Amino acid sequence: MRIICPVKRVPDTAAAKVLRPEDHTLDRDAGEAVLNANDEWAIEEAMRVKERDGAEVVALCVGPQQAQTTVRKALSYGLDAAIQVTDPALHGSDAAAVARVLAGALAAEDFDLVLMGNQSSDARTMLVPAMLAEFLDLPALTYAKRLDIDGRTLTVHRESSGGHVVVRADMPAVVSVVEAINEPRYPSFKGIMAAKRKPLDTRDLAAVGVGADEVGLAHSWTRVVDVSPRPTRQAGETVTDDGSGTVGAVALADFLSARKFI
Amino acid sequence: MTDVLVLVDHDHGEPRKVSRQLLSAAREVCGGPVHAVVLGAGARDSAERLGAHGVTTVYTWDAEEADRYVTETRTAALCAAIERSGARVVLFPADPFLTDVAARAAVRLGAGIITDAVGLERDGDAVVATKAIFGGEMTSRCTVRGERPELVGVKANAFDASESGGAAPELVELDVPLPGQAARAEVVEVVEEAGGERPEMTEATIIVAGGRGLGEADGFGLVERLADSLGGAVGASRAATDAGWYPHQHQIGQTGKTVAPQLYVGLGISGAIQHRAGMQTSQTIVVVNKDAEAPIFSIADFGVVGDLHAVVPQLVAEIDKRRA
Numbered sequence: 061m062r063i064i065c066p067v068k069r070v071p072d073t074a075a076a077k078v079l080r081p082e083d084h085t086l087d088r089d090a091g092e093a094v095l096n097a098n099d100e101w102a103i104e105e106a107m108r109v110k111e112r113d114g115a116e117v118v119a120l121c122v123g124p125q126q127a128q129t130t131v132r133k134a135l136s137y138g139l140d141a142a143i144q145v146t147d148p149a150l151h152g153s154d155a156a157a158v159a160r161v162l163a164g165a166l167a168a169e170d171f172d173l174v175l176m177g178n179q180s181s182d183a184r185t186m187l188v189p190a191m192l193a194e195f196l197d198l199p200a201l202t203y204a205k206r207l208d209i210d211g212r213t214l215t216v217h218r219e220s221s222g223g224h225v226v227v228r229a230d231m232p233a234v235v236s237v238v239e240a241i242n243e244p245r246y247p248s249f250k251g252i253m254a255a256k257r258k259p260l261d262t263r264d265l266a267a268v269g270v271g272a273d274e275v276g277l278a279h280s281w282t283r284v285v286d287v288s289p290r291p292t293r294q295a296g297e298t299v300t301d302d303g304s305g306t307v308g309a310v311a312l313a314d315f316l317s318a319r320k321f322i
Numbered sequence: 323m324t325d326v327l328v329l330v331d332h333d334h335g336e337p338r339k340v341s342r343q344l345l346s347a348a349r350e351v352c353g354g355p356v357h358a359v360v361l362g363a364g365a366r367d368s369a370e371r372l373g374a375h376g377v378t379t380v381y382t383w384d385a386e387e388a389d390r391y392v393t394e395t396r397t398a399a400l401c402a403a404i405e406r407s408g409a410r411v412v413l414f415p416a417d418p419f420l421t422d423v424a425a426r427a428a429v430r431l432g433a434g435i436i437t438d439a440v441g442l443e444r445d446g447d448a449v450v451a452t453k454a455i456f457g458g459e460m461t462s463r464c465t466v467r468g469e470r471p472e473l474v475g476v477k478a479n480a481f482d483a484s485e486s487g488g489a490a491p492e493l494v495e496l497d498v499p500l501p502g503q504a505a506r507a508e509v510v511e512v513v514e515e516a517g518g519e520r521p522e523m524t525e526a527t528i529i530v531a532g533g534r535g536l537g538e539a540d541g542f543g544l545v546e547r548l549a550d551s552l553g554g555a556v557g558a559s560r561a562a563t564d565a566g567w568y569p570h571q572h573q574i575g576q577t578g579k580t581v582a583p584q585l586y587v588g589l590g591i592s593g594a595i596q597h598r599a600g601m602q603t604s605q606t607i608v609v610v611n612k613d614a615e616a617p618i619f620s621i622a623d624f625g626v627v628g629d630l631h632a633v634v635p636q637l638v639a640e641i642d643k644r645r646a
């Protein structure tokens with residue numbers, strides 16, 4: 061079995077976000093960057109399959125040169141190899157363009173399963189898994205909080221607002237996972253050292269069969285008109301309860317009544 | 323004026339509130355004919371009610387296949403409806419199931435897709451959608467490039483639902499070409515957990531969320547009581563879902579859901595940045611926390627520094643008293 065894990069480099073949530081005024085894209089050199097948290101659950105799930113049934117697990121990242129640190133981080137969890145697609149023409153690509161590039165890279169690979177996060181913490185479009193599956197004409201089992209593999213059949217518990225939906229498809233397929241699926245391990249010291257020597261194959265757009273006129277800011281199907289900071293919230297009134305609960309409860313009820321919530 | 327198609331979600335034939343909101347948005351913003359597409363068992367019942375919402379034509383696919391597969395058959399039907407209607411703008415509820423459907427349709431049609439919109443303005447034949455980005459730190463306005471169709475996922479409660487009245491719509495049954503068997507993910511079972519009577523978190527106008535400060539799983543009984551007395555949904559911090567106190571689908575924040583209700587009530591939640599990333603665009607924020615230094619107070623419109631175990635039961639009693 062061969063599993064591919066798409067991984068994304070994202071700004072740390074706590075880092076200040078700086079947008080380039082000329083094109084509204086994120087200045088990816090401005091703050092601390094990390095491996096997207098949701099991708100760690102996908103990596104963990106892939107590692108569990110590898111340890112249980114045997115599998116080769118390969119990370120796949122579309123992003124700037126600097127994303128190499130993210131790829132090495134992914135490798136440190138015990139993955140076997142990585143592919144990084146990097147090209148200046150990718151700057152400003154939207155979700156569909158990224159999915160197209162991921163699909164281009166996957167078209168040249170043997171794989172049984174694509175295991176990825178359900179959302180990236182920066183763009184958070186939650187579009188890439190379904191779009192990737194569509195480009196590849198494969199089923200997508202998304203928002204998995206449980207994954208079972210029986211021969212070539214995948215069964216997923218897809219998280220829903222009321223509980224879950226059990227969904228089934230045959231491999232090859234795309235699976236995206238939510239946090240509830242597992243508890244990811246920490247990379248071991250050995251894993252971190254080994255990650256430095258794992259094969260990392262860097263490709264440009266031409267190598268994955270995607271034209272420069274299909275991606276990037278100028279060719280993405282969507283366009284950002286403008287971006288503005290949200291007005292900062294002001295701290296409102298606070299009331300300190302005296303321990304009885306009554307003071308706090310009455311003050312809160314007054315506030316809720318005044319705002320017509322009661 | 324531009325033709326718009328609304329993907330109407332329904333519950334056994336009854337159009338859901340969010341669908342009615344989207345139909346209002348379509349009428350108000352686009353100003354042109356409003357088409358609708360309704361899929362799955364009960365679609366035809368639902369379709370007949372849409373005249374009251376100003377819909378001129380409804381495309382339906384009242385077939386069992388639509389429900390038997392999770393995404394791919396609906397994608398085929400949505401694509402067929404977009405092509406038949408000639409609509410340039412397509413609005414769909416920004417729910418994870420329908421977003422998957424729309425995402426696949428966007429790739430198939432070469433359409434631009436924007437998710438989680440909270441505002442819409444018309445711009446020629448297209449619309450410009452407003453959405454929060456970076457966990458609500460910024461607001462962005464996006465649209466499509468060129469002449470392609472535009473699919474916009476709209477969040478619940480971004481628009482008010484109003485009726486407009488109108489003639490019975492024309493019903494068009496779609497003839498849907500099914501995707502190859504290999505490309506379909508089949509629904510085996512739908513499992514509903516307890517608590518299904520409460521509103522859904524992403525559709526609720528009021529959310530009461532609980533965190534580690536509840537002390538134990540049973541603490542959520544208090545959160546549920548307050549939620550029920552306000553008619554709200556229940557949310558949770560990651561500390562609470564990680565501890566197994568409440569299911570993960572209720573988690574608010576960076577790795578959970580993004581919510582923006584009219585009222586967010588936080589009980590025993592410190593307000594870590596990853597939590598705020600999922601709720602800071604809520605209209606009104608009130609909190610109860612015993613630590614006056616907790617960061618959640620800096621974004622709260624009203625805060626009580628106190629023990630939630632003392633304050634919340636009395637708050638529930640106070641609400642009952644005022645309503646009596």
Ligand SMILES: Cc1cc2nc3c(=O)[nH]c(=O)nc-3n(C[C@H](O)[C@H](O)[C@H](O)COP(=O)(O)OP(=O)(O)OC[C@H]3O[C@@H](n4cnc5c(N)ncnc54)[C@H](O)[C@@H]3O)c2cc1C
Nearest residue numbers: 533534535559560561575576577578590592597612613630
């Ligand atoms: C990659 C990543 C992703 C994350 N994603 C999320 C996410 O999606 N959602 C999320 O919520 N978090 C997320 N977190 C975790 C986040 O950093 C915090 O750890 C978490 O939000 C804390 O939850 P809490 O506020 O319930 O607990 P705590 O931070 O422990 O706060 C508990 C609060 O309860 C108060 N308290 C205690 N007892 C009482 C009492 N009796 N009465 C009143 N108040 C009381 C305390 O004063 C304290 O402020 C993420 C973290 C990381 C690293």
Ligand SMILES: Nc1ncnc2c1ncn2[C@@H]1O[C@H](COP(=O)(O)O)[C@@H](O)[C@H]1O
Nearest residue numbers: 066067122176177179180185186187188
């Ligand atoms: N540039 C990228 N390179 C590799 N994987 C990506 C990239 N962008 C998104 N993904 C994957 O798609 C998932 C969902 O991201 P998104 O659709 O942006 O919310 C992430 O968890 C990643 O697994």
